[in-house]
Amino acid sequence: MKRVVRIQLLLILILTVTTLRADSLDDLARDFWAWRASEQPVTFDDILRLERPAGWVPDWSPAAVAGYQKQLEGFESRWKKMEPSAGPVARQVDYRLLGSALARVRWELEVLQIWQRNPEFYVEQSVGAYFEALLPPPPFDVVRSKQIVAILAAVPTILEDGKKNLTQPVGPFARLALADLEDVRASLLESVHELKPLLDPAAARDLDSTAEQAIVALEAYRDWLLQRLPTMSAGTAVGREQYVFFLKNVALLPFTPEQLLAIGRQEWARAVASQTYEEHRNLGVPQLTLFKDEAEQIAREEKDELAVRRYLEEKDILSVPAWMQHYRLAKMPPYLAPLQLGETDDFTGPSRLKENGTRYINPPSPSLGYFALSAAKDTRPLLVHEGVPGHYFQLALSWANPDLLRRHYYDSSASEGIGFYAEEMMMHAGLFDDSPRTREIIWNFMRLRALRVEVDVKLALGEFTIEQAAEYLRTAVPMDAKTAHSEASNFASTPGQAISYQIGKLQISRFLADARRQKGKAFSLRGLHDFLWQNGNVPIALQRWEYLGLKDEVDALDHLR
Secondary structure, three states: OHHHHHHHHHHHHHHHHHHHHHHHHHHHHHHHHHHHHHHOOOOOOOOOOOOOOOOOOOOOOHHHHHHHHHHHHHHHHHHHOOOOOOOOHHHHHHHHHHHHHHHHHHHHHHHOOHHHHOOHHHHHHHHHHHHHHHOOOOOOOHHHHHHHHHHHHHHHHHHHHHHHHOOOOEHHHHHHHHHHOOOHHHHHHHHHHHHHHHOOHHHHOOHHHHHHHHHHHHHHHHHHHHHHHHHOEOOOOOOHHHHHHHHHHHOOOOOOHHHHHHHHHHHHHHHHHHHHHHHHHOOOOOOOOOOOOHHHHHHHHHHHHHHHHHHHHHOOOOOOOOOOOOEEEEEOOOOOOOOOOOOOEEOOOOOOOOOOEEEEEOOOOOOOOHHHHHHOOOOHHHHHHHHOOOHHHHHHHHHOOOOHHHHHOOOHHHHHHHHHHHHHHHHHOOOOOOOHHHHHHHHHHHHHHHHHHHHHHHHHHOOOOHHHHHHHHHHHOOOOHHHHHHHHHHHHHOOOOOOHHHHHHHHHHHHHHHHHHHHHHHOOHHHHHHHHHHOOOOOHHHHHHHHHOOOHHHHHHOOOO
């Protein structure tokens, strides 16, 4: 009897320790994400946008940065004191997720040193923050109106802090900032003029003077950069050692830079061959034509989105929850049109799951950029990547994840990998059987994503300049020069992001193949996809470990050099 009691007490002790351990990880995650919502830099990447606390404005003063570094050390110390290896695999995955999130902050602050090296960073924190605040559709209530005005009012301080922090400015990044600011007075004045009637009157009372002060500060920052441009460093490369740090600790991708290059080249060849076969097959098939106007494109997308949702269910590909809202196109608002500094998507957020996602579009025209032009002919290629079953759909499912840590964690290789995977997967599932020329678009998208790997790696290792990368994209995809230069510039300033599409998709394909082999007749494509999409913010190596018990990709990270 005493032995039974001792065993029961031991079990209670084990359960208590496990619970405390779980609670401490949850507490750390809760504290970290609350902090990250204030600290995380604004970026032109649509995936990384998150919900900010009330009254938030960007703060990159020297004192704030010192505080961020100290707070990061505190979070890292708490994380390192935990030892989850004896717990369930799902809990070990959560632990590694938080480690990755902490490594991303260190990557930003101390490896890339974007706050010290990248002059465009302060354009993102000022005009970019204003742009981001405008993306959710109207109405502009009192709280939102005050927030927008507060961000504009903070612009002069943000830029003055930028001047203090930029001790190692890089010339090519300064040129990106100068290009962003070329017509800043006209564009911001036009935006404010169109926005003012929509704002709460009390909040908008001082909008004109606040905007003028912001414009003066932006022009002064532009002049400051111009004066110092000749003395700035020319090097944008982060270097191999630091790039491997990103792969190993942040992205959790078990590949060397050399392996990434080989993968990219192989996938590019496959995409070129596949597009060639498709074009040969389609000889004599009429080319796609542009929609006559935004209204026609919007109406078609609404019809296509509903059809895609039905297709997912009817073909047993992926579950569509009844609560899932819709992804819709809308005309570009006059207050956004002059800016367009990033992707014009509003994917909603954890507290806005009852709202539709929105993408703003310009009128159909042959002069549109690479992706916008494809959507002006057939909405579905971009829809399945950005909307359903892509980013909007995946993010909504992830934000509804009962695991707090997985709700807020993000990883480009998982999110972009799913978006890219969805394109080819839906093509093979038959979605584009009615439009042979649309299949050509999908294969051309694949050419671009494969080339992004080579461009990203070579920019990071210093084997490409931004100009060389842009020209390579322009001729090899091919794509318009403006989009090519924009892509190359973004990749240079955010190394590791451009590989996420191709490498994430490759990992998902391997995940599927291993699942089918392991589960045999019990394999369910819908079941795998439902798990993958709900955990769509989680790196694929970790998903594969949790779903299949295969840890080889995770273990390979320890040996990555």
